[in-house]
Amino acid sequence: MSRIAKAFQNGKAFIPFVTGGDPDLETSEKLLAAMQEAGADMIEIGVPFSDPIAEGAVIQEANERALAAGCTTDKLFDMVAHAREKVSIPLVFLTYANPIYAYGKRRFMERCKQAGIDGIIVPDLPYEERDEMAADCEAFGIDMIPIITPTSKERITMIAKEAAGFIYCVSSLGVTGVRKEIQTDVRNMVAYVRKASNAPVAVGFGISTPEQAVSMASVSDGAIVGSAIVKLIAQHGRQSIEPVAAYVGMMKEGLKEIKN
Amino acid sequence: MSKGRYGQYGGQYIPETLMNAVQEVEEAYGHYKNDPEFMGELDYLYRNYAGRPSMLYYAEKMTKDLGGAKIYLKREDLNHTGSHKINNVLGQVLLAKKMGKTRVIAETGAGQHGVATATAAALMGLECEIFMGKEDTDRQALNVYRMELLGAKVHAVTSGTMTLKDAVNEAMREWTRRVDDTLYVLGSVMGPHPFPMIVRDFQKIISREIRQQLMEREGRLPDAVVACVGGGSNAMGAFYEFIGEKSVRLIGCEAAGLGVDNPKNAATIANGSEGIFHGMKSLFCQDEYGQIAPVYSISAGLDYPGIGPEHAMLHDTGRAEYVAITDEEAVAAFEYLSRAEGIIPAIESAHAVAYARKLAPQMPSEQIMVINISGRGDKDVAAIARYRGVQIYE
Structure with a gap:
């Protein structure tokens, strides 16, 4: 069983997101260990990019902070490799296509494997373009985690069939960011995904409260939270380890209440 | 694929x-x-709203002044909304x-x-x-x-x-x-x-009209078509009908800003590399890690770190040539066309005029060059005045 599959064996999975190198790489490394300690089942690490078109303002600013602090793809790989001494839960990269392309697709996946990255989520690489990266991912055993959105509709089957690792279900239209309400019929969307694939399904976009996480995870296999955590990092900077760990702990506790 | x-x-x-x-x-x-x-x-x-077909104007004074190819201007600047x-x-x-x-x-x-x-x-x-x-x-x-x-x-x-x-x-x-x-x-x-x-399909009317108008006037195709390139829509429109006509040189003029060797430029063909951004694989100004570079040009319309994918291909195959024009050359061409022909071009289009000034004298007088004047320069007057040290604000 892959590391990613195991992450879904411990009840509903809680998957926090942080932008790598925000506010600096040292803090990111501490955050990874602290979030694992606090109950995270998997961590999504954003590879900083100058133009993150799927992100709302909160994560855009995190990307800017990380780049301004000197984070590069090489330094990020080094940090992850070092963090792996303490961190055993699966780690996945959220990265736009261009940082992979510029680094060299094969070289990028090889470094992922060496550093202990289990999968990649590429928001600007839809199903139609997956062949751009699929062979290199496969060569190094890196899962290509597909994204399904409220507009996917009849595309769901074809996308879900090719899934590796898990399936990322986007709860809402638009970009990442905290939302008061999630209006999509996520239950129905996930049910549709399940018909086409046995891969675990995690829901993200717009989740910030334990109630929202419970509501999303009770119809799926887990909840992904990004902006709410990145906001804490923006607020507390290098002192964000404790508040982020407390938040992750609270969210995971919330998910433990779900029975099934 | x-x-x-x-x-x-x-x-x-x-x-x-x-x-x-x-x-x-x-x-x-x-x-x-x-x-x-x-x-x-x-x-x-x-025809009835935009004012097409746009004129193909023989720039006689400019032709005589430069002493080479016969120069025609495709007047896209005369369209409704000015470009x-x-x-x-x-x-x-x-x-x-x-x-x-x-x-x-x-x-x-x-x-x-x-x-x-x-x-x-x-x-x-x-x-x-x-x-x-x-x-x-x-x-x-x-x-x-x-x-x-x-x-x-x-x-x-x-x-x-x-x-x-x-x-x-x-x-x-x-x-x-x-x-x-x-x-x-x-x-x-x-x-x-x-x-x-x-x-491209909606812009190719530019080259279709150039062909037709020039056939009527001169009974032949142009030898060179010159256009400015940011993303590349006016150039693609001006080139498209001639891509299959190997005798027609197609020349795109990108913005070199303060110079192609100066970090403040937007010359994607000169300085860019292959990447994936804004929905396309193409050439982009970027660093070794794929971070998109902040670019610069006096022309806001050419101030873009990428280029359309079809231009990237035309560059690779050598079917079109791409040259880089500095702010200084573009401003000089802006002023030149204003005085030589009484036509104030957009600062974007002035990049094409600037290259035409270099190329036309090297071409024999029986050859024909078409410059696409993609827009009018009224919008740029205040910025050019400031460039020349005259403090005018809109």
Whole structure:
């Protein structure tokens, strides 16, 4: 069983997101260990990019902070490799296509494997373009985690069939960011995904409260939270380890209440 | 391999949220481009609203002054709204309307595409929102007011470098927020398939007219066609009908800003490398880690770190040549054409004029060069005055 599959064996999975190198790489490394300690089942690490078109303002600013602090793809790989001494839960990269392309697709996946990255989520690489990266991912055993959105509709089957690792279900239209309400019929969307694939399904976009996480995870296999955590990092900077760990702990506790 | 490829370039590198929308545009366009009624309506608008065909003007004084090739100017600056942008926008907004969309959004740099989109939206009764970098809304305050006058809502984009690329980012983000009733009217031959194809098809009327007008006047094809290139829509429009005519040199002029060796430039062909951004695989100004570079040009319309995928292919195959023109050369050409022919070109188009000034004297007098004057320069007068140390504000 892959590391990613195991992450879904411990009840509903809680998957926090942080932008790598925000506010600096040292803090990111501490955050990874602290979030694992606090109950995270998997961590999504954003590879900083100058133009993150799927992100709302909160994560855009995190990307800017990380780049301004000197984070590069090489330094990020080094940090992850070092963090792996303490961190055993699966780690996945959220990265736009261009940082992979510029680094060299094969070289990028090889470094992922060496550093202990289990999968990649590429928001600007839809199903139609997956062949751009699929062979290199496969060569190094890196899962290509597909994204399904409220507009996917009849595309769901074809996308879900090719899934590796898990399936990322986007709860809402638009970009990442905290939302008061999630209006999509996520239950129905996930049910549709399940018909086409046995891969675990995690829901993200717009989740910030334990109630929202419970509501999303009770119809799926887990909840992904990004902006709410990145906001804490923006607020507390290098002192964000404790508040982020407390938040992750609270969210995971919330998910433990779900029975099934 | 996905659809919409130009050699290895092109493709559809966009968020899943937009895939159905983009395919819907592709299907609708595939249908309407063969629909005589749609094409008839568009032709009517071109003739009666935009002022097509645009003139092909023999620049006699310039020809004599430069002492080489016979120079013709394709006067896209005389179109309604003052640039070639109206050609594409009338097509796309008409398409949006046929698709049952009630709202259009667009990015703009200098404001030419934004003004054209706001104009077409007003004409066809669609809601319109324009995304423009904060830096550009400051530089082109008059165009912001013009768009508002036309009923559009203008968003000043404060993310990233606050210029054209950030305006595209924000327009794409907005499209993912509200995709059902909205069409993103892309302004250049860029972005995900089918936009590079659609924009090229709506702009190729420029080269079709050049061919026809020159055949009537001279009984032959041009020897060189010169156009400025940012994303590349006016150049693609001016080149397209001649791509199969190997005797016609096709020359794109990109913005070198303070010089191709100075970090402050926007010369994608000269300095860019292959990448994936804004929905396409193409050439981009970027660093070794794929971070998109902040670019610079005096011309807000050429101030873009990428180039359309079909241009990247024409460059690779050698079918088109690309040269870089500095701010200083463009400003000198702006002034030159104003005095030589009484035509004030857009600072973007002045990049093409600047190269023509270098090339024409090297060509024999029996040869013919066409310069695409993609827009008029009224919008640039204050900026050029400031460049020359005269403090005029709009």
